[in-house]
Amino acid sequence: MTNQVQDVKMSDCIMICGSNAAENHPITFKWVEQAMNRAEDPAKLIVVDPRFTRTASKADIFAQTRPGTDIAFFGALIKYAIDNNMVNWDYLKTYTNASFLANPGFGFDPKTGVYSGFSETTDPKTGKKKKKYDTATWSFQMGADGKPLKDPTLTNPQCVWNQMVNHYSRYTPEKVEQICGIPKAKFEEIAKAYCSTYENGKSGVLMYAMGLTQHTYGTQNIRTFAMLQLILGNIGMPGGGIDALRGCANVQGSTDFALLFHIWPGYNPTPNSAKNPTLDAYNAARLKAVGSAYWSNTPKFMASYLKAQYGDSATAENQFGYVWVPRIKDGVNYSHIALFEAMEKGDVKGLFVVGQNPAVGGPNSNQETAAMDKLDWMVVSEIFNHETPNFWRRPGADPGKIKTEVFLLPAAACGEYEGTFSNTGRVVQWFYKSAEPKGEAKKDVDFFSLLQQKLVELYKADAKAPNRESVVNLYWPYGDDVNMEAVLAEINGFNWATKKRLKNFTVLAADGSTACGNWIMSGVYPEEPDYPGITDPDPAKAAAAKASFAKTKGNLAKRHNNEDTGNVAIYPKWCWCWPVNRRIIYNRGSADPAGQPWNPKKNIEQWNGTKWVSVDVPDFKATDPALPGNPPVAPAVSAANPFIMLNFGMGQLFSLASVADGPFPEHYEPIESLFKNEMNGMQNDPMAKIFSDSPNDKLAPLGDKKYPIIAGTSRVTEHFQSGTMTRNMPWLVEMQPNMFVEMSKDLADRKGISNGDWVKVTSIRGETEAVAVVTDRIQVLEVSGQKTDVVNMPYHFGYMGYCTGGPNDISYAANQLTPNVGDANTTIPESKAFIVDIEKA
Amino acid sequence: MAEEKAILVDTTKCTACRACQVACKEWNQNPAEKTKNRGSYENPPTLGSYTWMRILFNEYYKDNKMSWLFTKHQCMHCTDAACVEVCPPNATTHREAKLADGTVVKSVATDPKLCIGCNYCRVACPFDVPGYNQKKKGIYRCTLCVDRQTGDKPGFTVPACVKVCAPGTLSYGNRTELIAKAEARVAQLKAAGYTKARLFGVKELEGLRYMYILTDEPSAYQLPDNPSIPASVKVWKTLTKPYGAFAAGGVLLALILNGIINARNRGLEEKFKLEQ
Ligand code: SF4
């Protein structure tokens, strides 16, 4: 999230798309209701979703939309704001790249549906088509000073603003009706309500989840809305922003710590063997790629991270151990789907599964379980024995033919150890141990610590072991029962010589004198002199800070003071928030160019004529530490650089080559679709990741008559993810005991299905059975003049545990039906739009 | 009269997350039932020995508009309680517990030792609460968490369902204060265009210990629009109840009672059968 969970209560209009917050984020939804129930100027809630959910039941305006058509809808909101002059012009002109002149070679052709630089070639060996963008023209016209040329009047047709106006001129309400199935009048009602947040001081927020991300253009879905937010002046505002609702308690933490292949902790890209041969080359590439002076700090972040990895072995001579780190091969995808494809081909022989159940939760799960059949070994550490370690006895498999050796380790459950959760609003919160782990159960980190010790021992004994240095030189002094606060100290960073913890990432060094496990987390665990408030000139405040330190011993994730210091839903003393306890990122946007808040009731940063008065930690240059006495910096300086970490310091209406499928998002159809793309001449996102190596990588062709129904997967409040925990909890199973599929009454009638019947749902890849929940909460949509059926299934069920989802010996996993296709940028699977058929079981 | 405690259910805030339903089972250590999806999220299908509260899902589609109303369903602890009136052996009675702050908790409960299993309360209750899905002797219902309110279990005060309700649908407190709060909320809702907004449970049956803020007719929430005790129950009470304990064993009297108050319940009986 750019903002905070609690901050939603400051909003004037909340748009929830592709999220069922009331069901899947019930605590977050509490703040939505607080905004709606405010005595003065209550907020409006708009919900746009393929079905009427428990979230929709609370909405002021609901629109049922066709899955996978959000860019058409959001693009039309952009056009609506432009056409109706609902634009925060001061914000737009000063804080975004609207005035930058785009490269004259840049363009988009609606006839072909691609941007400049597109080419398609056929591999003569495999016959496979390869689509590619040369992104040279996705750039700005540069002046002699190395800065982009601008037209502050926004009249030059080449400027970003006019390029964008032109791009979205095709996104009319009629097109929304035709593509999404949202009637024009309903669209206009929504557009008027949401775009009214352009007014000074008003703020609107988008809350989204997997319903927007799990598409082949998921990244662009979010980008489209981010652009709208910039046009309306909603980024950086209390009650504004873009709020991703992460799917579980610590998903934010898991990405912050790089449980993904393409990043390192703190979102630095994983080194690429071809592009980043040396640490210096890596640092230079980073600075060049982002084009913001901020990233000249990269060498400090990298050296400190490597020092935390390799300790005394990390020296300037070996580039602090950079020579040993694993790199990714250029152009190779190591994401979830790709790994399972590699497994099926036999390229990956072993698999660790920790806190995951891919046999149920992974896309195209029949492919994933078939891939597991090829493994030599699998290690699963879990609190329940679930489907994945039992893939070899899934319904239909022949255990005699599967050779994989499976090790199942008992994991300690949360509450049986301590540590941190980073919530969706980036708040790092300490949790405590309340019970001993049962039996031989261990916390995950202890398991990995033991494994690490054993590996080091084995590698030390074998002088010829490959990549030996990268293992034997690891710095990990934490032993068998890892002290989590000691790990937090390493994450926070410390001075290598003195071992004193650091204040925050501003004191990191590039010479190997500091170690820091994750630069964005630096500051979570300072020493006493750096503890917030401890040197406050007000003795009462200093005493309070001292008392707080006495309790937390410096670990700010343990703070529990819920004081709303500015009465703006900012709780600076509640735990700690990355980066540097900043609660709303890009918060320069909360004030006008002169430094005055757009709305005095949403005042978090104000220039009082001589200095900045801040409720939140400024995300801009408020003072200049490089000058003696750290003097205040006038608002004009930060108004020219309000998004300090982004390209040229500006909000990105036009994204550079960092987004793979184009500088402005464009509507494409889901890979499996019943409809031709009505917006342009290209059916699918040309950069979508389509996997085709497995026999089960089947895709139904456009409008396949065998699969005439659009389907998506979702969650219910009673179950969690792949159901590992909740399907073993009888009180929850009692409420949602069965796999089900929600469908309209009309469809049920045509299929002779009654409410409560068992039905079979089939896609080209697999099938499952489900109880028909025949409901008015899904209606037949009219898309391109054609009656269109949409159904939805939860993906929680499987074939193991107290509850599998049904009475038969089959797998009730909805993911048997979903395809192995991924987002153009992230490769997240497209599980929210595919096609199926349904018949009575 | 001492101030009494009550629970307010602001249905406009309820998201049917059912944390309350689970908290009720957890606090009272009631086991889960074997259920199946019957084409709805609602489960278990009825209240019963092991299910003392559940959320009802009421789905509507009118004038192209979908709506989904949620009702927290459990014993209302009526002041004028049909189940108490009708109970032949006086197994079901009004209870009163004094709290440290000088207020009282008034509730209705059945003594399983005295219960003869005649199920008259099921037939008489206007809210379809007691007597369904019976798995053990006696009638079990919401206790208003008296054991928490009285502080018998240290560290707990607020009823379990209220404690876990994230959006603030449920609030617990002194009845008069809750009524004032609810009236203000109803006024706010009316101003926001909910013309049918109302407070249910203040006067009904001389006062329910669960009061509801609604935005539609009670029947839209599966609540009776005008809950009342059938006149026949009153007649039954004055004429027969003094001999009830002895008489209820007699099939004849039981049939008479059923005959005179059953009209309303025929549909209900069917529903019950269906759900079993
Ligand atoms: S806990 Fe509250 S919001 Fe959730 S179902 Fe119960 S009453 Fe409704």
Ligand code: SF4
């Ligand atoms: S709701 Fe029914 S069971 Fe509860 S007190 Fe009233 S009449 Fe008795």
